[in-house]
Amino acid sequence: MLKWTKSAAAIALLTYSVGAYPQSPQTSGSAQSQRAAPTPTSFKALHLMGFGAAGRNSSGTLAAKSGVLHFQSNKISADVPAASIQVVITDEDSKRLVRGTLQALSMFAPYGGGRFLSLFREKVDVLTVEYRDETGGLHGGIFQLPHNQAPMLKKQLLEQGARTTVPLEQPADQPKAGSVTGAQATGETQ
Amino acid sequence: MKSSRLIESVTSCAFLVLAFLLLGFGSAAASDSPQKPGHVAASVMVKAVESNEVQLPAEFQMAMYENLVSEIEKSKKFGHVYRDGDQKAAADPNLLTLEVSLQGFKKGSAEARQVTTVAGATSIRALVHLSDGKGQSLLNKNVNGRVLFFGENLRATYNFAKAVAKQVGQGTY
Numbered sequence: 001m002l003k004w005t006k007s008a009a010a011i012a013l014l015t016y017s018v019g020a021y022p023q024s025p026q027t028s029g030s031a032q033s034q035r036a037a038p039t040p041t042s043f044k045a046l047h048l049m050g051f052g053a054a055g056r057n058s059s060g061t062l063a064a065k066s067g068v069l070h071f072q073s074n075k076i077s078a079d080v081p082a083a084s085i086q087v088v089i090t091d092e093d094s095k096r097l098v099r100g101t102l103q104a105l106s107m108f109a110p111y112g113g114g115r116f117l118s119l120f121r122e123k124v125d126v127l128t129v130e131y132r133d134e135t136g137g138l139h140g141g142i143f144q145l146p147h148n149q150a151p152m153l154k155k156q157l158l159e160q161g162a163r164t165t166v167p168l169e170q171p172a173d174q175p176k177a178g179s180v181t182g183a184q185a186t187g188e189t190q
Numbered sequence: 191m192k193s194s195r196l197i198e199s200v201t202s203c204a205f206l207v208l209a210f211l212l213l214g215f216g217s218a219a220a221s222d223s224p225q226k227p228g229h230v231a232a233s234v235m236v237k238a239v240e241s242n243e244v245q246l247p248a249e250f251q252m253a254m255y256e257n258l259v260s261e262i263e264k265s266k267k268f269g270h271v272y273r274d275g276d277q278k279a280a281a282d283p284n285l286l287t288l289e290v291s292l293q294g295f296k297k298g299s300a301e302a303r304q305v306t307t308v309a310g311a312t313s314i315r316a317l318v319h320l321s322d323g324k325g326q327s328l329l330n331k332n333v334n335g336r337v338l339f340f341g342e343n344l345r346a347t348y349n350f351a352k353a354v355a356k357q358v359g360q361g362t363y
Binding site: 091093133139 | 248251257272273278300301304
């Protein structure tokens with residue numbers, strides 16, 4: 001009998017704490033401040049390949065403005081009309097914090113120091129845009145963006161006429177849309 | 191007197207050897223030329239990568255396609271490399287089609303590779319099919335692309351494209 005009472009009390013306490021957690025004043029205040037933060041209009045991005053005439057592995061800024069996805073790096077800029085974008089997909093990945101020359105030098109560090117440094121990684125978003133050029137040729141632009149920024153850019157792109165096979169994630173309280181814009185669902189991760 | 195004759199004979203022999211070597215290099219260079227004179231180089235259209243049975247992340251699918259286009263252009267085997275859906279290709283009389291259908295994909299982990307060296311490999315296996323305008327098969331082969339030690343996961347798509355370009359480059363079209 002005592003065992004039953006103890007377990008029931010533990011369950012009741014757990015349920016109360018889980019239910020009370022989102023209603024605490026600290027978290028609701030931070031959520032309000034997050035909601036109030038303006039959505040950025042341009043994003044730092046690393047162009048991996050395939051977007052217009054931009055070079056591979058060139059860093060710059062990516063922005064969706066006036067119906068065009070615009071990438072600006074130090075050397076070159078590239079524009080693609082949002083209406084010609086057939087698929088926008090976001091995904092997540094990670095990359096090493098220590099890169100470049102320091103990474104190469106760290107390989108010679110004693111006692112596996114270089115390997116140890118490989119454990120320090122940062123999360124990144126990967127944005128893939130599939131579009132057609134003026135002659136109908138297929139292109140695939142791939143970008144790396146800071147974590148949690150690709151969905152924002154995807155939303156802006158969709159608002160400006162781009163299409164996708166995978167809809168944006170909706171908040172939990174809203175019902176999910178049944179229909180998917182675009183031709184086919186390919187089973188991507190997000 | 192004898193030594194001067196010896197020197198003369200040695201130098202003449204050296205000249206002869208040099209002449210033979212030059213002739214040899216010249217003929218080798220001629221045989222390495224990609225196309226015979228008067229032969230019209232074929233064009234190729236690279237189709238988008240098909241992955242019906244195997245799930246492939248979008249960035250890998252597009253990276254495979256972009257790297258294929260880039261590596262086949264680099265090989266200079268074809269007169270023109272068209273992208274999937276390019277309307278200009280319809281007017282090309284000597285057009286080949288390159289299709290890639292994915293057979294297997296394993297996404298590894300760059301972190302595991304960099305820490306352990308032996309684990310976390312990313313691998314791609316696909317069937318590469320090259321056909322001419324009449325639908326006749328010119329190449330039908332399984333090609334692999336892997337990243338075992340260095341580089342991020344997308345490097346497997348580059349290695350795959352290089353292997354495909356090598357296979358395609360070995361034929362005469």
